[in-house]
Amino acid sequence: MTQLIQAKSGVITPEMKIVAEKEYVSPELICSEIAAGRLVIPANKVHLASNLKPIGIGRAISTKINANIGASPLDSNDECELTKMNMALKFGADAIMDLSTGGDVDSCRCNLIDHCPAPVGTVPLYEMIMGGKPIEELTYDDILTVLQKQARQGVDFFTIHAGLLREHVPLAKKRLAGIVSRGGALLAKWMTYHQKQNPFYDIFDDICDIMREYDVCFSLGDGLRPGALADASDEAQFGELKVLGELTRRAWAKGCQVMVEGPGHVPYNQIEHNMKIQQELCDGAPFYVLGPLVTDIAPGYDHITSAIGATAAAVHGASFLCYVTPREHLGLPGLEDVKQGVIAYKIAAHAADVALGLPHAREWDDKLSTARANLDWETHLALAIDTETATRMHQERRLDKTDHCTMCGKEWCSVRISRDLKKD
Amino acid sequence: MTQLIQAKSGVITPEMKIVAEKEYVSPELICSEIAAGRLVIPANKVHLASNLKPIGIGRAISTKINANIGASPLDSNDECELTKMNMALKFGADAIMDLSTGGDVDSCRCNLIDHCPAPVGTVPLYEMIMGGKPIEELTYDDILTVLQKQARQGVDFFTIHAGLLREHVPLAKKRLAGIVSRGGALLAKWMTYHQKQNPFYDIFDDICDIMREYDVCFSLGDGLRPGALADASDEAQFGELKVLGELTRRAWAKGCQVMVEGPGHVPYNQIEHNMKIQQELCDGAPFYVLGPLVTDIAPGYDHITSAIGATAAAVHGASFLCYVTPREHLGLPGLEDVKQGVIAYKIAAHAADVALGLPHAREWDDKLSTARANLDWETHLALAIDTETATRMHQERRLDKTDHCTMCGKEWCSVRISRDLKKD
Numbered sequence: 012m013t014q015l016i017q018a019k020s021g022v023i024t025p026e027m028k029i030v031a032e033k034e035y036v037s038p039e040l041i042c043s044e045i046a047a048g049r050l051v052i053p054a055n056k057v058h059l060a061s062n063l064k065p066i067g068i069g070r071a072i073s074t075k076i077n078a079n080i081g082a083s084p085l086d087s088n089d090e091c092e093l094t095k096m097n098m099a100l101k102f103g104a105d106a107i108m109d110l111s112t113g114g115d116v117d118s119c120r121c122n123l124i125d126h127c128p129a130p131v132g133t134v135p136l137y138e139m140i141m142g143g144k145p146i147e148e149l150t151y152d153d154i155l156t157v158l159q160k161q162a163r164q165g166v167d168f169f170t171i172h173a174g175l176l177r178e179h180v181p182l183a184k185k186r187l188a189g190i191v192s193r194g195g196a197l198l199a200k201w202m203t204y205h206q207k208q209n210p211f212y213d214i215f216d217d218i219c220d221i222m223r224e225y226d227v228c229f230s231l232g233d234g235l236r237p238g239a240l241a242d243a244s245d246e247a248q249f250g251e252l253k254v255l256g257e258l259t260r261r262a263w264a265k266g267c268q269v270m271v272e273g274p275g276h277v278p279y280n281q282i283e284h285n286m287k288i289q290q291e292l293c294d295g296a297p298f299y300v301l302g303p304l305v306t307d308i309a310p311g312y313d314h315i316t317s318a319i320g321a322t323a324a325a326v327h328g329a330s331f332l333c334y335v336t337p338r339e340h341l342g343l344p345g346l347e348d349v350k351q352g353v354i355a356y357k358i359a360a361h362a363a364d365v366a367l368g369l370p371h372a373r374e375w376d377d378k379l380s381t382a383r384a385n386l387d388w389e390t391h392l393a394l395a396i397d398t399e400t401a402t403r404m405h406q407e408r409r410l411d412k413t414d415h416c417t418m419c420g421k422e423w424c425s426v427r428i429s430r431d432l433k434k435d
Numbered sequence: 436m437t438q439l440i441q442a443k444s445g446v447i448t449p450e451m452k453i454v455a456e457k458e459y460v461s462p463e464l465i466c467s468e469i470a471a472g473r474l475v476i477p478a479n480k481v482h483l484a485s486n487l488k489p490i491g492i493g494r495a496i497s498t499k500i501n502a503n504i505g506a507s508p509l510d511s512n513d514e515c516e517l518t519k520m521n522m523a524l525k526f527g528a529d530a531i532m533d534l535s536t537g538g539d540v541d542s543c544r545c546n547l548i549d550h551c552p553a554p555v556g557t558v559p560l561y562e563m564i565m566g567g568k569p570i571e572e573l574t575y576d577d578i579l580t581v582l583q584k585q586a587r588q589g590v591d592f593f594t595i596h597a598g599l600l601r602e603h604v605p606l607a608k609k610r611l612a613g614i615v616s617r618g619g620a621l622l623a624k625w626m627t628y629h630q631k632q633n634p635f636y637d638i639f640d641d642i643c644d645i646m647r648e649y650d651v652c653f654s655l656g657d658g659l660r661p662g663a664l665a666d667a668s669d670e671a672q673f674g675e676l677k678v679l680g681e682l683t684r685r686a687w688a689k690g691c692q693v694m695v696e697g698p699g700h701v702p703y704n705q706i707e708h709n710m711k712i713q714q715e716l717c718d719g720a721p722f723y724v725l726g727p728l729v730t731d732i733a734p735g736y737d738h739i740t741s742a743i744g745a746t747a748a749a750v751h752g753a754s755f756l757c758y759v760t761p762r763e764h765l766g767l768p769g770l771e772d773v774k775q776g777v778i779a780y781k782i783a784a785h786a787a788d789v790a791l792g793l794p795h796a797r798e799w800d801d802k803l804s805t806a807r808a809n810l811d812w813e814t815h816l817a818l819a820i821d822t823e824t825a826t827r828m829h830q831e832r833r834l835d836k837t838d839h840c841t842m843c844g845k846e847w848c849s850v851r852i853s854r855d856l857k858k859d
Contacts, residue, residue: 083841083842083843083844084844085832085841085844112843112844112847113844137847143846180856183853183856184856184857187801187804187805187808188804188807188808188850188853189808189849189850189853189854189856189857190849190852190853190856191849191850191853192849193843193847193849195849196849196852196853196856197847197849197852199852199853199856200852200855200856203856238804238807238808238849239800239801239804239807239808240789240797240800240801240804241797241800241801241804276804278786278789278790278797279746279750279786279787279789279790280750280790280791280792305746305786305789305790306782306785306786306789306800307799307800307801307803307804307807308782308785308799308800308803308818308819308820309778309782309819309820309821310803310815310816310819310825310828310829311819311820311821311824311825311828312778312779312782312820312821312824314739315738315739315742315778315779315782316782316786318739318742318743319742319743319746319782319783319786322703322729322743323747326703326704337828338828338832339842340807340842341825341828341829341832341840341842342828342829342831342832342833342840342841342842343832343840343841343842345831354733354736354739355736355739358729358730358732358733358736358739358740358743359743361730361732362702362703362729362730362740362743363703365664365702365703365729365730366702366703366704366729367704368704373664373665373702375731375732376663376664376665376730376731376732377611377663377664377665377731379731379732379734380611380612380662380663380664380665380700380731381611383612383662383663383731383764384611384612384613384662384663391734392734394732395732395733395734395735396732396733396735396736397733397735397736400735400736401734401735401765404734404735404761404762404765404766405734405765405766407766407769408509408762408765408766408767409766416765416766416767417507417509417766417767418507418763418764418765418766418767419507419536419617420507420508420509420536420537422567423536423561423617423621424617425613425614425615425616425617425619425620425621425662426612426613426615428614428620428621428623428624429607429612429613429614429615429620429623430613431624432604432607432608432613432614432620432623432624432627433608433613
């Protein structure tokens with residue numbers, strides 16, 4: 012019995028109640044949104060039975076953000092990933108994806124799930140070919156075996172790249188940047204080698220059965236997400252998206268919860284259209300986007316290029332934002348990269364929630380600005396998204412203990428003058 | 436003879452030709468846009484005669500960004516400000532404002548102008564009350580004397596807070612954050628004390644005469660810009676904006692070039708309306724905005740909260756973006772803050788230019804992405820907005836000398852696989 016099946020029968024689960032309370036909406040709304048496929052609660056029964064605090068993802072409620080972590084064969088280890096996870100959660104990540112591609116992945120994953128009150132997602136394809144196994148050797152059995160195992164371990168959502176079909180591969184070859192999704196590239200290689208259809212597509216019904224058993228939520232992967240502005244909104248991307256819509260309906264029919272993944276690199280003026288077309292093709296299933304990055308020119312600063320796109324995306328329909336860290340395109344994120352990525356995305360998600368007028372969203376802004384206007388630095392800094400950094404920056408310029416800063420100095424402080432004017 | 440007067444007579448100046456060439460448009464277009472008041476070339480005759488390389492500001496051409504620097508009584512000095520200026524120019528600032536409020540301001544300003552090929556702006560009000568002079572003692576003569584002197588020194592644009600009228604002050608008292616513009620707060624204090632109209636408004640025609648003599652461009656200050664989301668788009672803000680429209684037309688009639696300053700803190704969903712209403716009330720005069728910040732919650736990260744708003748603002752009509760540094764609200768920006776602010780704004784301006792489809796705007800993105808797709812790290816990193824940072828980040832994770840990074844490792848590198856697929 013997944014959340015979707017129960018919602019369709021009108022059953023309000025304890026998880027729906029928890030989500031409703033967090034979001035200041037009624038449990039009935041959560042239930043009807045889930046039934047309509049517009050909202051998911053990624054909550055594997057195993058994780059739920061241990062330490063998961065359920066969250067909802069859907070445009071009827073607040074925007075959620077995900078932080079990708081994980082070891083690679085070249086870097087990191089269990090403890091380091093746990094530290095990254097805790098850093099991400101501390102600054103407001105709503106979900107964590109373990110994208111490990113090296114080390115003891117089972118140990119790393121179980122360790123993260125054990126310590127993570129937020130939903131944990133994975134891209135199971137990675138484990139299927141770990142340890143130097145060529146992608147060409149991937150079998151249907153490998154796929155189902157790994158999915159079974161990870162579902163049993165308590166993973167709450169799986170990225171399943173089932174929408175990139177054989178017929179899309181030639182379209183991707185025309186691109187400036189080709190296929191930049193790791194899963195997408197690997198599957199294109201498999202299909203090209205075997206001259207067969209995407210194996211995840213071929214055994215999609217079997218995959219649904221596993222997902223349903225544990226209520227693992229689908230995150231239908233976009234193997235053809237554009238990796239450069241030049242490739243955005245092209246035939247390859249929208250061809251795959253159409254298939255993701257078909258798979259969404261198939262998964263729903265099997266009782267599974269579904270999110271759909273989206274781009275990537277998209278010029279700012281194409282974001283609204285990208286959001287609307289996903290809603291249309293995927294019948295309102297929650298859209299889980301990576302950025303999008305609104306320019307390609309800024310490796311080292313792609314938490315910023317993508318936070319700009321993420322805000323626009325959330326305002327126009329995306330409900331789940333996958334962070335991009337400053338180290339995107341350059342290497343695996345370290346602890347500080349994780350922090351910077353989460354903060355940029357918390358800003359984007361919050362700005363979108365304010366713009367959408369979600370219940371109570373602006374209270375945080377108003378409280379902080381009230382403290383600022385009262386020259387109440389203690390409350391002001393305590394309410395900052397990153398109190399430690401804001402406090403350090405303020406102290407470096409305070410120079411003495413008085414209640415002003417170096418921006419204007421005491422006599423010219425607009426806040427001080429404004430306060431005096433109010434008293435008149 | 437200002438650029439505006441000449442444009443109105445159909446004269447194409449050497450400066451218009453330079454701007455046209457930089458922007459891939461015809462000199463005739465630049466001339467007609469200036470004549471219509473929709474484009475300015477802030478180029479004081481004195482600065483032009485020495486080292487100024489003219490730029491154009493207007494929505495028909497690429498988005499420009501400004502970096503505020505300047506000493507305060509509590510911090511900094513000439514040499515430090517020069518270093519900040521050079522840092523800002525290195526990362527793409529199109530203009531510099533010297534907002535010094537302390538130290539030897541004449542020496543600092545002249546030193547900056549002497550070394551700055553970009554237009555330099557100031558808020559002359561600051562010098563009028565320097566050295567502990569109470570704002571209440573400000574006279575009409577003080578205003579004209581300082582404007583004359585700074586115009587003679589070669590300042591290219593002046594922020595003149597002439598639009599905040601006596602009748603607006605009560606409106607600002609209703610606000611959560613009151614008046615957060617330093618100039619606005621000081622003038623509100625003056626008007627309240629003297630029970631008289633804004634002195635800059637009262638002697639606006641005399642100010643125009645000085646501006647015209649040197650072709651100093653007006654930057655009509657928004658003393659009532661909202662300093663909190665709660666105050667955005669309120670009666671005070673739009674009341675002042677209406678007066679700025681009136682002053683724009685008065686300055687044009689006097690032959691002066693005009694930009695109009697804008698907010699501030701504005702929820703994302705109100706940005707488009709804010710841009711449109713300025714264009715309407717100010718007859719298309721270039722809009723010079725500070726951000727806007729789309730949330731108040733992130734002191735320490737306001738280069739990000741505001742780059743999100745700045746991108747949207749530029750797409751919807753603003754043509755000149757005043758940067759906000761990470762230290763905004765917390766203290767005077769240091770060298771690293773200046774760098775971070777400029778980079779965030781260069782990203783915003785460029786993303787907007789790409790979105791608007793400006794000529795050649797996307798070439799930078801396409802070149803960088805082509806290098807990325809070719810695994811040509813040298814070109815990729817050389818084209819990055821901040822080569823040094825991108826290179827450091829890449830090297831920290833390269834681990835060895837091979838042509839891949841820790842993001843995926845060699846075997847799973849999507850770019851590598853994608854390149855191989857293309858060869859098939």
